[in-house]
Structure formats: C-alpha cells, structure tokens
Amino acid sequence: MPFKAPAGRRKIAIVLFNLGGPDRLESLKPFLFNLFNDPAIMRVPGPVRYLLAKLISGRRAKVAAEIYEKMGGGSPLLPNTVAQARALEEALWDEGEVRCFIAMRYWHPMSDEAVAEVKAWNPDEVVLLPLYPQFSTTTTASSVRVWHEAAAKVGLVKPTKLICCYPTEPGFITANARLVREALVEAGKHGTPRVLFSAHGLPEKVVKDGDPYQWQCERTAEALVKELAIPDLDWVSTYQSRVGPLKWIGPSTDDEVHRAGRDRVPLVVVPIAFVSEHSETLVEIGDEYRHLALENGVPHFTAVPTVSVSPEFIQGLANLVRQVRAAGGDAKVCNAFGTRLCPAQFSGCPHAKATGRQALAAE
Numbered sequence: 001m002p003f004k005a006p007a008g009r010r011k012i013a014i015v016l017f018n019l020g021g022p023d024r025l026e027s028l029k030p031f032l033f034n035l036f037n038d039p040a041i042m043r044v045p046g047p048v049r050y051l052l053a054k055l056i057s058g059r060r061a062k063v064a065a066e067i068y069e070k071m072g073g074g075s076p077l078l079p080n081t082v083a084q085a086r087a088l089e090e091a092l093w094d095e096g097e098v099r100c101f102i103a104m105r106y107w108h109p110m111s112d113e114a115v116a117e118v119k120a121w122n123p124d125e126v127v128l129l130p131l132y133p134q135f136s137t138t139t140t141a142s143s144v145r146v147w148h149e150a151a152a153k154v155g156l157v158k159p160t161k162l163i164c165c166y167p168t169e170p171g172f173i174t175a176n177a178r179l180v181r182e183a184l185v186e187a188g189k190h191g192t193p194r195v196l197f198s199a200h201g202l203p204e205k206v207v208k209d210g211d212p213y214q215w216q217c218e219r220t221a222e223a224l225v226k227e228l229a230i231p232d233l234d235w236v237s238t239y240q241s242r243v244g245p246l247k248w249i250g251p252s253t254d255d256e257v258h259r260a261g262r263d264r265v266p267l268v269v270v271p272i273a274f275v276s277e278h279s280e281t282l283v284e285i286g287d288e289y290r291h292l293a294l295e296n297g298v299p300h301f302t303a304v305p306t307v308s309v310s311p312e313f314i315q316g317l318a319n320l321v322r323q324v325r326a327a328g329g330d331a332k333v334c335n336a337f338g339t340r341l342c343p344a345q346f347s348g349c350p351h352a353k354a355t356g357r358q359a360l361a362a363e
C-alpha cells in the first residue's frame with residue numbers, strides 16, 4: 001500500500017512515460033500500427049505513413065506474435081510499470097501528496113487516458129518522467145509531444161516540469177552495477193567474461209540527424225564501467241532489436257555474440273536502455289541471444305535483469321523529481337552530466353551541445 005501523505009499538502013502528479021506493450025495477442029496489430037504510424041518512428045508524410053504502418057504492422061504481427069507467445073501472449077511492461085509507480089509514490093511520500101500516472105505511447109493506458117485521470121485528480125503540479133534513461137526523439141520526445149497535445153485537448157493546464165534524461169544518474173548506475181557484479185560472479189567460473197551493454201538500436205539516419213540517444217547510451221556504459229571498477233574489464237557497448245530495411249547503429253548485439261563464440265568467452269548481457277522487463281529483455285536477450293550464444297561456442301551466458309523496482313533506482317528517480325521541483329519555472333532537468341537545466345524545447349541542451357550536433361527541436 002502506498003504511504004498516504006497527510007492532507008493539505010501539495011498534490012503532485014508524476015507521469016511515467018513508457019512505450020507500452022500489447023496485453024494480449026489481439027492487441028498486437030493495433031499496437032504495431034500505432035508504433036509505425038508515429039512520425040517520430042516513420043519519418044514520411046502522413047498519408048504514406050498511414051499506408052506503410054498498415055502494411056508493416058500486418059506483416060510484423062506474425063513475427064511479433066511468436067515473441068509475445070513466449071511471454072504468455074502479452075507484454076509484462078504495464079504490470080512492471082505499475083510496480084515502479086507504487087514504489088516511487090512511497091519513495092516520495094515526504095514531497096507532498098504524490099500520485100504516479102502511467103502514459104504509454106503505443107498501447108493502453110495511453111496519454112489521453114492518463115491526462116483524463118490527472119485532470120480528474122486536479123493536482124497542483126505535474127512532473128513528466130520518462131522511463132527512458134537516455135533521451136531519443138523516437139521515445140521521450142514523441143511521448144512528450146503526445147502528452148502536451150492530449151493535455152491541450154481537454155484543457156489540462158498545470159505547472160509542468162519535465163525530466164529530460166538521466167543516462168548517468170547515480171541510483172540508476174549503482175543499481176545496474178550491483179546486478180552486473182552478481183552476474184559476473186557466476187560467469188567468472190567459466191572463463192574471463194565479456195560484458196555487453198546492450199541498448200535498443202536506432203536507424204543510423206536518426207542519429208545522424210542529431211538524436212543524442214546513442215551518445216547517451218555510451219555515457220551510461222562508461223559510467224557503469226567506472227562504477228564497477230574491475231581492472232581490465234572486457235566490455236562493449238552494443239545495439240539490439242533491429243527492424244526494417246534501414247541501416248541501424250552498431251555494433252549489433254548479434255555480431256558481438258558471434259565474436260564471443262569465436263573467442264570462447266562467457267557473456268554477460270546488460271540491458272542499459274530498459275528499466276523493466278518486456279519482450280526485448282525476456283525474449284530477445286533472455287531467449288534468442290542465449291540460444292545464439294550457446295549454439296556458437298559461448299561457454300556461459302547471463303542475461304542481467306533490469307533495474308525494475310530496485311531501491312537505488314527508485315531513489316534515483318525520486319531524486320530527479322526533487323531536483324526538477326526545486327528548479328524554478330517550467331524547468332527541464334537534463335541529467336546527462338549530473339544536474340543541469342535543459343532549456344526550453346531541449347534546444348541548447350548540454351547533451352546535444354556536447355556531441356557537437358544540432359540542438360533538438362523535441363516538441
């Protein structure tokens with residue numbers, strides 16, 4: 001049961017953004033349609049996008065059905081996110097009357113449903129908190145845009161702050177490092193392990209156009225290596241889940257699994273861009289990469305669990321909320337280098353500047 005704050009305190013609505021996942025096999029096609037019809041994912045004009053989304057979602061549904069069948073027919077993303085929501089409410093009991101709401105991008109509960117709930121609760125303020133540690137135009141920016149559209153539609157006008165990203169947030173890093181250390185104990189019995197810090201990939205073009213996601217994933221991997229402080233650790237930052245005909249960023253996790261097989265080293269795969277379990281962790285890493293590894297000569301394979309509701313991670317999220325609330329105006333906290341404010345619309349945001357790439361227009 002979430003801790004009930006005393007009455008009369010400020011009502012703070014925290015909106016947790018995530019991708020969403022089909023709850024049953026019948027939801028798979030409409031979920032995929034929503035995903036491919038997102039202009040942040042499919043960067044072509046509206047009518048063409050609609051037709052392509054219809055076509056691709058129909059085709060992909062068959063492949064994806066096999067993936068979701070392995071998880072009992074639906075994604076565990078929503079129940080996992082609900083658990084994180086409750087844990088965060090408890091961690092923030094001293095900030096005021098805190099309630100977490102969930103806004104998924106491609107499957108229910110979506111932003112319009114979350115906006116209706118937030119409006120009915122009538123908070124004093126709103127904090128938008130993506131469950132994506134690394135910022136991408138395809139994830140965080142897309143969710144934020146849809147949130148603002150849904151809020152405007154029903155006239156939800158409240159002081160709103162946004163946590164932009166937190167690729168090196170200490171609680172997130174500490175929680176992950178603990179899980180990696182645990183995995184390394186077992187893997188170490190089978191040789192000198194190699195660690196793959198595996199993130200969901202992106203089409204290369206998206207990164208070339210200025211998306212800071214890959215750069216931030218690399219900062220997460222480096223921060224983890226630093227926190228682990230293991231001399232001569234063998235590690236690589238890799239990308240998984242490629243879909244479609246475009247060239248995606250690399251090195252790909254598949255290629256690195258094959259290389260580990262040739263080198264006969266145990267593998268420890270760490271999902272650094274996901275904070276709870278779903279198809280990409282349970283099936284793609286836990287099942288597909290595991291089989292690929294063992295079939296190709298990798299002596300031992302460990303899929304590291306996500307940070308989920310681990311206390312360090314939840315405290316890290318709570319600290320981000322405290323930071324953004326303490327900052328004035330409609331601040332956006334960009335945690336790419338500790339606490340810095342990310343100016344309006346993300347333009348001039350330090351992570352974009354640091355890459356020397358164009359500032360992003362996220363909304």
Ligand SMILES: C=CC1=C(C)c2cc3[nH]c(cc4nc(cc5[nH]c(cc1n2)c(C)c5CCC(=O)O)C(CCC(=O)O)=C4C)c(C)c3C=C
Nearest residue numbers: 019020021041064075077136138139200243273278279280
């Ligand atoms: C870091 C998070 C994610 C990024 C970046 C991202 C970009 C991205 N994704 C696709 C296509 C698909 N993604 C799918 C599932 C999926 N993606 C993420 C996260 C990111 N996606 C999650 C958490 C999930 C799992 C949802 C669940 O199981 O509950 C899928 C569906 C599954 C499948 O068919 O493989 C597709 C398709 C693109 C094209 C893209 C960037 C352009």
Ligand SMILES: [Fe+2]
Nearest residue numbers: 019200241280
């Ligand atoms: Fe994805």
Ligand SMILES: [Fe+2]
Nearest residue numbers: 164334342349
């Ligand atoms: Fe930022």
